[in-house]
Amino acid sequence: xxxxxxxxxxxxxxxxxxxxGRGGKTTNLEYINKKFRSRIKSEMVTVKTYNDRTLFxxxxxxxxxxxxxxxxxxxxxxxPGQVKYNATRKLVxxxxxxxxxxxxxxxxxxxxNIKSLENLRxxxxxxxxxxxxxxxxxxYNKRDLGKQxxxxxxxxxxxxxxxxxxxxxxxxxxxxxxENVAATMKKIISLTVISLREKLDLGGK
Amino acid sequence: MDFTFDFNKNQLExxxxxxxxxxxxxxxxxxxxxxLAGNVIVNLDNGKCEHDVYSLAALAAANFGAVSxxxxxxxxxxxxxxxxxxxxxxxHFSKIGTDLLLLxxxxxxxxxxxxxxxxxxxxxxxxxxx
Numbered sequence: 001x002x003x004x005x006x007x008x009x010x011x012x013x014x015x016x017x018x019x020x021g022r023g024g025k026t027t028n029l030e031y032i033n034k035k036f037r038s039r040i041k042s043e044m045v046t047v048k049t050y051n052d053r054t055l056f057x058x059x060x061x062x063x064x065x066x067x068x069x070x071x072x073x074x075x076x077x078x079x080p081g082q083v084k085y086n087a088t089r090k091l092v093x094x095x096x097x098x099x100x101x102x103x104x105x106x107x108x109x110x111x112x113n114i115k116s117l118e119n120l121r122x123x124x125x126x127x128x129x130x131x132x133x134x135x136x137x138x139x140y141n142k143r144d145l146g147k148q149x150x151x152x153x154x155x156x157x158x159x160x161x162x163x164x165x166x167x168x169x170x171x172x173x174x175x176x177x178x179e180n181v182a183a184t185m186k187k188i189i190s191l192t193v194i195s196l197r198e199k200l201d202l203g204g205k
Numbered sequence: 206m207d208f209t210f211d212f213n214k215n216q217l218e219x220x221x222x223x224x225x226x227x228x229x230x231x232x233x234x235x236x237x238x239x240x241l242a243g244n245v246i247v248n249l250d251n252g253k254c255e256h257d258v259y260s261l262a263a264l265a266a267a268n269f270g271a272v273s274x275x276x277x278x279x280x281x282x283x284x285x286x287x288x289x290x291x292x293x294x295x296x297h298f299s300k301i302g303t304d305l306l307l308l309x310x311x312x313x314x315x316x317x318x319x320x321x322x323x324x325x326x327x328x329x330x331x332x333x334x335x
Contacts, residue, residue, distance in 0.1 A: 003244035007217040012244045012259075042257040045264060056271075059243075059263040075243070075263065091270035095242020 002097050002196050010071045011200065014095050015188055018120050019102035020112040021053065021081030024141040027175035028102060029060045029076055032185055035178065039063050054080045057092045064189060068200055074189055081116065090123050098135035098192030100184055102175075103162055105142045107151040110161065117162055131166070135191035138163055138170040139184045144177055212246065212335075219334050220247050227327040231320065233311040234294065238331070241266050241304050256310065265308050269298060288317070299324045301331050 003012045017025040026046070033044045039062055047056035062074040079089040101120065103113040121131040138158075146152045153161075155172055163170055169187050173180035212220075220238060224247065228236045235250040237258050243266035248258045273283045287298035297309040297320060307328065311320060 001242075003240065003242070003246065004211065005217065005246070006212070007214045014242060014244075042260055045260045047264075047267075056267055057263075059260060061259045073259070075259065077263070087274055088267075088271070091267055091274075094266075094270075095240065095244065 001095060002199065003095075004070070004199065008071075009069055010073060011067075011196070012073045012075060013097050013192055013196065014075050014077065015098045015100065015192060016092060016096045017076065017078040017100045017102055018089070018093075018116070019081055019141075020104055020109060020116040021083070023081055023102045023104040023109070023113075023116075024175035025078040025081065025102045026054055026058050028100070028139070028141075028181050028184070029058050029078055031175055031178050031181045032062070032076065033060055035182065036062065053082060054078055055085070056080065056088055064193075067193065070200060072193065076185075083115075083119075086119065086123070089119070090126065093123050093127065096124075096129075096134070097196065098137075098188045100137050100139055100188050101162070102139045102141050103158060105140050105152040105158065105172075106145060107153050110153055110157070113158070114161055135188060135195045136166065136168045137184055137188045137191065138166075138168060139180070140170060140172045141175050143172045143179065144174040216334055217247060220331055221249060223327050223330045223334075224249050227323045227330075228309055228320075231323050232315050233309050233320065235308075235310040237262060237265075237308045237310075238301075239266060239306050239308065241269065241306060243267065246305070254310070261308065265296075265298065265306060269300070269306055286321075297321070297324060299328055301328050302335060305331070305335065307331075 017028055019025055045059040048054060058078040060076040062076060064072045064074055077092050079092045124131050140158045171180040171184045173184060175181055224236045229249055229251055235254040235256055238247040239245055239262040243263040245258055245262045272287060276283045285300045289296045294310055294312055299307045301307055
């Protein structure tokens with residue numbers, strides 16, 4: 001849960017980018033880091049393995065200004081997508097306030113997306129959290145690959161595979177070109193901050 | 206289990222006073238109380254320290270989680286104390302209760318033994334407050 005500091009008048013909000021390995025979670029944060037440099041006061045932290053995959057997480061703090069007199073510090077994290085790193089994924093999910101699920105649009109990755117979303121549901125359940133009740137946005141990444149002749153899944157298929165029962169906002173995107181990366185980010189920030197409104201009201205008293 | 210923390214102003218001020226008295230007074234450079242989700246609860250320094258405490262907190266929480274997982278593999282519930290020694294500065298980690306972690310960054314002039322004693326005293330006092 002978001003940490004509210006009534007003394008410093010500051011709220012720390014944790015948003016995690018989740019999804020299968022090589023799906024573009026880190027690329028999302030790299031784009032945000034480049035595009036919104038003026039709002040980011042420190043360097044992006046990234047813990048990678050020798051072959052450049054995310055080992056632990058990426059971490060990017062992002063200031064969105066003040067709400068009800070409180071400075072809101074958004075803290076973006078990614079998880080390692082590779083199946084074997086589940087223990088690390090669980091660690092990063094601890095205290096999460098909002099999630100972006102980055103799905104890979106490539107036809108080859110259809111099964112991996114479904115498995116990763118199921119893994120997210122299970123990991124949240126271990127913290128007594130329910131995927132259906134947490135601020136969540138889906139991003140269908142790598143839409144640009146279609147133009148290069150690489151087979152990608154139609155949005156309708158991704159929707160029915162992943163968003164059939166969740167019915168959360170979704171964005172077709174390309175983290176490499178930046179298409180809809182900011183839109184995804186703005187949506188998850190807004191959903192998460194709205195979900196914390198009640199807590200913020202209490203903190204403001 | 207996930208967790209939530211709500212600290213009121215008085216609690217935060219009391220924690221700051223304890224850390225100021227026990228640790229900043231001892232000559233440490235920087236002290237940061239975090240939760241295991243990587244949030245910064247209190248941070249104090251000696252006025253000469255400009256570390257990025259938010260990134261430090263995120264990494265420290267993850268590091269502690271990883272080390273706890275290692276502890277489980279060898280049959281320990283956790284290692285409640287961690288210490289990383291650098292050439293000039295070192296970091297001492299101490300768990301407080303079930304969900305808080307105290308990071309202390311200190312230079313060569315501070316004795317590790319004395320620091321551990323003081324961290325322990327601060328730890329006990331903070332536990333009574335939360």
